[in-house]
Amino acid sequence: MRTFDFQHARDVDDALSIAAAGATYFAGGTNLLDLMKLGVTEPVALVDIGRLGLDQITATDSGGIMIGAGVTNSAVANHRLVRTQYPVLSQAILSGATTQLRNMATAGGNLMQRTRCPYFMDVSFPACNKRRPGSGCGALEGSNREHALFGASASCVAVHPSDMAVALAILDAVVHVQAPTGPRSVALSEFFQLPGDDPSRDNALGAGDLIVGIELPTSEYAYHSWYLKVRDRHSYAFALVSVAAGLTIDDGIITSAAIALGGVAAKPWRVSAAEAALIGRPADTGTFSAAAELAMSGAATLSQNEFKVDLGKHSVVRALHRASTRR
Ligand code: SF4
Numbered sequence: 001m002r003t004f005d006f007q008h009a010r011d012v013d014d015a016l017s018i019a020a021a022g023a024t025y026f027a028g029g030t031n032l033l034d035l036m037k038l039g040v041t042e043p044v045a046l047v048d049i050g051r052l053g054l055d056q057i058t059a060t061d062s063g064g065i066m067i068g069a070g071v072t073n074s075a076v077a078n079h080r081l082v083r084t085q086y087p088v089l090s091q092a093i094l095s096g097a098t099t100q101l102r103n104m105a106t107a108g109g110n111l112m113q114r115t116r117c118p119y120f121m122d123v124s125f126p127a128c129n130k131r132r133p134g135s136g137c138g139a140l141e142g143s144n145r146e147h148a149l150f151g152a153s154a155s156c157v158a159v160h161p162s163d164m165a166v167a168l169a170i171l172d173a174v175v176h177v178q179a180p181t182g183p184r185s186v187a188l189s190e191f192f193q194l195p196g197d198d199p200s201r202d203n204a205l206g207a208g209d210l211i212v213g214i215e216l217p218t219s220e221y222a223y224h225s226w227y228l229k230v231r232d233r234h235s236y237a238f239a240l241v242s243v244a245a246g247l248t249i250d251d252g253i254i255t256s257a258a259i260a261l262g263g264v265a266a267k268p269w270r271v272s273a274a275e276a277a278l279i280g281r282p283a284d285t286g287t288f289s290a291a292a293e294l295a296m297s298g299a300a301t302l303s304q305n306e307f308k309v310d311l312g313k314h315s316v317v318r319a320l321h322r323a324s325t326r327r
Pocket of ligand 1: 158
């Protein structure tokens with residue numbers, strides 16, 4: 001690892017000022033330090049944003065909650081309001097990483113984590129457009145079993161690794177950002193970027209932008225929701241496919257629905273056609289199977305990941321079943 005400068009920021013303005021001089025934001029460090037050790041990224045300076053007072057979860061005037069960017073993943077998952085009003089978020093977070101990592105990783109950092117594509121993580125591979133723009137994509141003709149089915153490009157077929165973000169996608173989260181030019185907010189649906197011609201960019205943040213919070217509006221899905229994660233081993237593994245599902249059900253009939261897929265795209269993948277197909281239908285296997293077909297329609301498979309289409313269909317059906325029977 002290369003040597004680097006390290007400073008503690010006193011407050012948000014101080015952090016922005018230090019970042020403007022070239023420093024990279026450092027929160028829990030659970031992904032950034034790995035990338036630095038591997039030589040994937042080599043910042044000349046880090047600014048610690050752990051003392052900015054962004055470590056609280058508060059109720060908002062509109063009935064939702066604001067999760068400070070510095071709240072640890074463990075604290076989010078175990079918070080009373082999250083467990084009772086947004087259980088799918090708690091479930092998604094607890095499905096990821098390990099207890100030790102969740103105790104260090106922060107909500108903001110969770111959104112900022114980078115793909116675990118092996119060609120990105122291993123600098124001995126010459127071709128990775130995300131790590132070395134213009135160098136090609138090793139996964140396109142190489143090992144791509146875990147890669148994208150939706151929204152990919154000829155430049156990159158990587159997926160985003162966050163479980164938390166998939167749950168946030170069905171909760172219509174809004175990311176609050178302090179930019180050098182002032183505060184702004186970005187809907188989670190607009191936060192992550194598909195690769196297009198420039199996969200080096202993962203999200204809508206500009207230079208020096210700092211995530212300060214994640215706001216959740218009141219949720220319809222406090223009762224009927226589920227996060228299902230399918231992976232190669234039961235713990236400490238990223239999703240091959242995951243599904244966040246939320247339903248409202250009145251007298252056995254579905255009245256609203258939200259479904260997001262993880263492990264299949266560079267962003268949490270909302271499947272609006274499948275959601276629409278659920279409305280007004282009975283909450284049963286036939287309805288769920290029809291929605292699952294729609295959810296996976298349009299999947300563009302690579303040489304090694306065709307299995308994820310059937311896996312996705314089964315996962316959607318199972319997640320909807322679990323959501324419909326959860327109270
Ligand atoms: Fe790099 Fe993306 Fe290709 Fe992976 S899929 S090798 S991250 S360009």
